[in-house]
Amino acid sequence: MKKLSPKYGRYSLLLHFAIWFLILSQCLRICFFVWQYNEVSLNVIDFLRTLITGLFFDLGTVVFITIFGILYYSIIPNKWIGSVLDKILIYFFTSLTVFVLVFTFFAELTFWDEFKTRFNFIAVDYLIYTHEVVANIKQSYPLPVLIGGVLLLTLAFLFLFYKNKAFTTTFNAKASLKTRLSVLLPTVFTALFFAFFITNNQAEWSSNRYNSEISKSGIYSFFAAFRNNQMKYVDFYTSIDNNKAFGIIKKKLAAPNSVYSKKNYSIHRKITDSLPSLKNKNVVFILVESLSGSFLKEFGNKENITPFLDSLAQKSVFFENLYATGTRTVRGMEAVTLCIPPTPGQSIVKRPNNQNLYTVCSVFKSRKYDCDFFYGGDGYFDNMNAYFGGNGFNIYDRGRGSVLSDEIKTVRNNINDDEVTFENAWGVCDEDIFNKMLKVADVQYKNKKPFFNFVMTTSNHRPYTYPSGKIDIPSGTSREGAVKYTDFALKALFKKAKTKPWFKNTVFVIIADHCASSAGKDEIDVANYHIPAFIVNLPQEQNQKITRQCSQIDLWPTLFSLFQWNYESDFFGKNVLAPKFEERALMGTYRKLVLMKKEKVMILSDQKKQAFYSWNKQDNSLTKIPMNHSFLEETISWYQTADYLFTNKLLK
Known part of the structure; x- marks a missing residue:
C-alpha cells in the first residue's frame, strides 16, 4: 500500500x-x-x-x-x-x-x-x-x-x-x-x-x-x-385521472350478473347467479409454500416429485395457466383473501390499518361459516395473526402466547406439543398441521357449523427438513425432497378426510403462495410466477382443465360462481369460466407492477417509468416492443385503483 x-x-x-x-x-x-x-x-x-x-x-x-x-x-x-x-x-x-x-x-x-x-x-x-x-x-x-x-x-x-x-x-x-x-x-x-x-x-x-x-x-x-418499505402509488408511479382509472376498471370488471354501487371511486358490486345457490359446502383451503408449476409432471417435470398432485390434475377443476401476484407468502395471502392486485411496497398483510377489510372471509361469514386460519409456526411471523385475526378468522398456530391484541376480537388456539411429531425453524410438518385441521373440522361438523378452514403449509421451505422415512429423498437434502414430502402429506390428508362424515360435502382448494424462485435476467421472470391451482371434490361433471390465462385473484370468484352464490364483492378478480372473461395476469415485486395479456407484458416501475415487452414462453425472454398507450392506461388503472381503495380505507 x-x-x-x-x-x-x-x-x-x-x-x-x-x-x-x-x-x-x-x-x-x-x-x-x-x-x-x-x-x-x-x-x-x-x-x-x-x-x-x-x-x-x-x-x-x-x-x-x-x-x-x-x-x-x-x-x-x-x-x-x-x-x-x-x-x-x-x-x-x-x-x-x-x-x-x-x-x-x-x-x-x-x-x-x-x-x-x-x-x-x-x-x-x-x-x-x-x-x-x-x-x-x-x-x-x-x-x-x-x-x-x-x-x-x-x-x-x-x-x-x-x-x-x-x-x-x-x-x-x-x-x-x-x-x-x-x-x-x-x-x-x-x-x-x-x-x-x-x-x-x-x-x-x-x-x-x-x-x-x-x-x-x-x-x-x-x-x-x-x-422504502411502503410506497404511495401516485408518488412513485405513472398515474392518470382517478375518474378515468376507475372507469377503465369498472368496465373490465363489469358482468351481466353484477350491479355496481353508485359511488364513483369504488368497485363494490352485488353479484347474483341465475341459478339457485347450492347448499353450503365446507371449504378446506390449502396455501402451499413455494409450489412452482415447474415441479409438476403436468408441466413437464421429469423427477416425479408430485405424483399425488399430478393425479388430482386429472380429476379436479385444474388451472393450467394461472400466475401468482408476487414472490412472497404474504403476497399470496393478500391475493387469495382480498382478490386484489399487488400494491407497491409491502403487502397489505404487513401494513397498518389492515383490519376489518372486505375479504373472502366476509363472504363466508355472511353465510354463517366458521372461519379458521391454521399455521404450523408462530403466526406473529409476517404479521399473519394480526391480519387474519383482524379479518374474522380464528387462529390455530404454534405461538406461545394466547393474546393477539386488545383491538383484535378473535380466538387464538395453540397447537400443543402432543399434536406435533416433527418441527423445524418454520413450524410443524405438513402432516401435523393437516391433522390439526382435521381434528377441528370434526368438532365443527359435530356442532353443525359449515366451515372455511385456511391452512398455510411450511415444509417446502429451507432447511427442507421433514419426518424421516416418509419418502425416498432424505430429509434436509434438497428442495425436491421438501416438495415430494408436501405431496405425500397432501395424499395422507385426503386419505384421512375421505373417512370423515363431512368429506362428501367438502371442497378442497389447493394453490401455491408463490414460486420457489422468482429471479431471472429480465425485469420480471414471467415463468417463475406460474403456479398450479386445484378445486377438488366438486361434482364430477364440473371437473375440467382451465387453459385461460388468469391470476391468483380470480380463484375465489370462480369458485363462488361454481357454488352459484349471490354475494357482495370488492374483489378485482373475476370468474374465469364466464364466457366473456378477458385473459390477463397481474403480478409484481415490491417495486415492479405488471399486467400480462397472453404474450404482451407491461411493467410499471417507480420513478414513473414503464416498459412494454413481448414474452417468449419457449425461452422465457422479454423483448421490448413499441409502447401501447391503451394497454399502459389499463395497467395503471389496475394498480392505481387498488392502491387508492386501500390507502383511503375503502376496502373496510
Whole structure:
C-alpha cells in the first residue's frame, strides 16, 4: 500500500479498512458474475460498468460505515491519542465492524443463493423475525463452522492491518485541526450527497437484471429497502385521472350478473347467479409454500416429485395457466383473501390499518361459516395473526402466547406439543398441521357449523427438513425432497378426510403462495410466477382443465360462481369460466407492477417509468416492443385503483 502522508497518519487504520472493504466488495461482485455467468451480460462495457457502478455505491456504503469513526478520530484531543482508552475503543469497534461485515458478506452469498438478488425488503423482514431466521440458519448451515470461519477471517484481516502498521501509525500520529477538517468535512459532504441525491434504484442501469443487482452494494440496498418499505402509488408511479382509472376498471370488471354501487371511486358490486345457490359446502383451503408449476409432471417435470398432485390434475377443476401476484407468502395471502392486485411496497398483510377489510372471509361469514386460519409456526411471523385475526378468522398456530391484541376480537388456539411429531425453524410438518385441521373440522361438523378452514403449509421451505422415512429423498437434502414430502402429506390428508362424515360435502382448494424462485435476467421472470391451482371434490361433471390465462385473484370468484352464490364483492378478480372473461395476469415485486395479456407484458416501475415487452414462453425472454398507450392506461388503472381503495380505507 502506498505510504500515507504523515499528517494523515492518524487515519491510517480507517484508510486500510476502507480499501479492504472496497476490495472485498468487488471480489464478492466478481463471485456473483461467476455464479450467474450463463445469464449475466459479460460484454466488456457491461462488465466494466457493473464494477464501476458497484464501486460508486461501495464508496457511499463505506462512508456511512466509517463516518462515526471519522467523527471520533477528528474530535479526540491529540493528548489522548494512543491512550489506553483510545486503544480499547479502536481495537474493539474495528474488530466488531470487520466481524459484522465478514458475516454480512457470507449472508449475501446465502441470500443470493435463495433469491438471486442483493439484500432487499425481504432481508429487512428477516431482521425483524429473528427467532425464525436464526433457527433457519442453524438448521440450514453448519453454524459452528460458519461462525468459526467468520472469526478466523476477521482475525486474518485484523492481522493484515497490524502487519501493515495501521494500528501502530494510528496510535502514534497526531493530527492538526486543518488535517481533521480536511477529512471530516468531505466525509460529511459525501454522506449527505448519498443520503439526499443517490437512490438505490439508480444502480439499475441495465436491461439485464443480474447486472443491475450485481451493481448494487448489499448493505446500501438493505438500508434503502428499510427506508422504502411502503410506497404511495401516485408518488412513485405513472398515474392518470382517478375518474378515468376507475372507469377503465369498472368496465373490465363489469358482468351481466353484477350491479355496481353508485359511488364513483369504488368497485363494490352485488353479484347474483341465475341459478339457485347450492347448499353450503365446507371449504378446506390449502396455501402451499413455494409450489412452482415447474415441479409438476403436468408441466413437464421429469423427477416425479408430485405424483399425488399430478393425479388430482386429472380429476379436479385444474388451472393450467394461472400466475401468482408476487414472490412472497404474504403476497399470496393478500391475493387469495382480498382478490386484489399487488400494491407497491409491502403487502397489505404487513401494513397498518389492515383490519376489518372486505375479504373472502366476509363472504363466508355472511353465510354463517366458521372461519379458521391454521399455521404450523408462530403466526406473529409476517404479521399473519394480526391480519387474519383482524379479518374474522380464528387462529390455530404454534405461538406461545394466547393474546393477539386488545383491538383484535378473535380466538387464538395453540397447537400443543402432543399434536406435533416433527418441527423445524418454520413450524410443524405438513402432516401435523393437516391433522390439526382435521381434528377441528370434526368438532365443527359435530356442532353443525359449515366451515372455511385456511391452512398455510411450511415444509417446502429451507432447511427442507421433514419426518424421516416418509419418502425416498432424505430429509434436509434438497428442495425436491421438501416438495415430494408436501405431496405425500397432501395424499395422507385426503386419505384421512375421505373417512370423515363431512368429506362428501367438502371442497378442497389447493394453490401455491408463490414460486420457489422468482429471479431471472429480465425485469420480471414471467415463468417463475406460474403456479398450479386445484378445486377438488366438486361434482364430477364440473371437473375440467382451465387453459385461460388468469391470476391468483380470480380463484375465489370462480369458485363462488361454481357454488352459484349471490354475494357482495370488492374483489378485482373475476370468474374465469364466464364466457366473456378477458385473459390477463397481474403480478409484481415490491417495486415492479405488471399486467400480462397472453404474450404482451407491461411493467410499471417507480420513478414513473414503464416498459412494454413481448414474452417468449419457449425461452422465457422479454423483448421490448413499441409502447401501447391503451394497454399502459389499463395497467395503471389496475394498480392505481387498488392502491387508492386501500390507502383511503375503502376496502373496510
